[in-house]
Amino acid sequence: MTEIQCVYCMQTKTISSYSKREHVLPQAFGLFSNNFTLDQEVCDDCNKYFGDNLEIDLARDTFEGLSRFDYGLKKNSEYKSLGRRSRLVIKVAEGQFKGALVYLEYSQETDKLMIRPVKQIGFLRAEDSEYAYFSLDKVPNKSELDNQRVDLTRHNAVIALGMSSEEAKEILAMRGIILKSWGDAESLEPFEDAWNVEVTANIDSTLFRAIAKIAFNYFVYCEGANLARQAGFNTIRSYILYGIQPDYRLVDILERPILADEAVVGRRRLGHLVTINWSGDHKSIVAMVSLFNLNTYSVSLSRDFLGAVQSLPKGHFFNIANRQILPLQAL
């Protein structure tokens, strides 16, 4: 009976344990007419682990994942908020409620993602007359407010968003803050998605591992499983599968686009990019990954690699507009 060694767990299993195809790029980021897949190289256990643990977070809880709705890879009606567990912090970027914490919610009425305020209390800062907003678990107490020179006697010194003024008063009272007069709490109506928001994403090791998997998948796809099974790739393998981090960084975010002719800020081609190449000193193999051509991630696939690799550099562009995957020199 045919047996195959999985390129991730390195276990040798019968062919029946390889019934699923591993997509080089998770399907959540688009299907392409010539999808890149690994067939009979990643065992079903590893494939399922990746889907349940790495890809789901990459798709649902990153700036890139959110961009799937902007670019039509996902319907607005399929949006699910992760609520307080989310790694994304979304704030109003300008206008009356600048700095307010918001979340996205699907509206059936408009078929759009709308922005709604989370429960929070804002205090008018003396220095710039803008509000500093605090989620309910972070509302400062009276002495902290005094230190920050918030003058509670000022008109509209405090506003509550996403909640009633009664509820806000109770929370303030628990912090030793009693307001003499306070009308109705300001209400923040849901905004359309066109509202200017700032998204801050916490990128943790689960997400870095999901990116590293795309890079290593691509390497296996281009260079073949035999090469990828060499010991030089054990470090990246155990990082992706088990989260074991060596004493150097395997995944980094770079402040520049992958394509040399594109600007750091401004319009870029719409698609995903994956490349592999030798490092500058020709000792290590490094991949670059960018989803929607937004953040650029570099992934160290193998440090001080001693073997031969046929065809570096190599890269592909996953074009979202026409769903074609193109080799990079064809761009």
Ligand SMILES: [Zn+2]
């Ligand atoms: Zn496996």
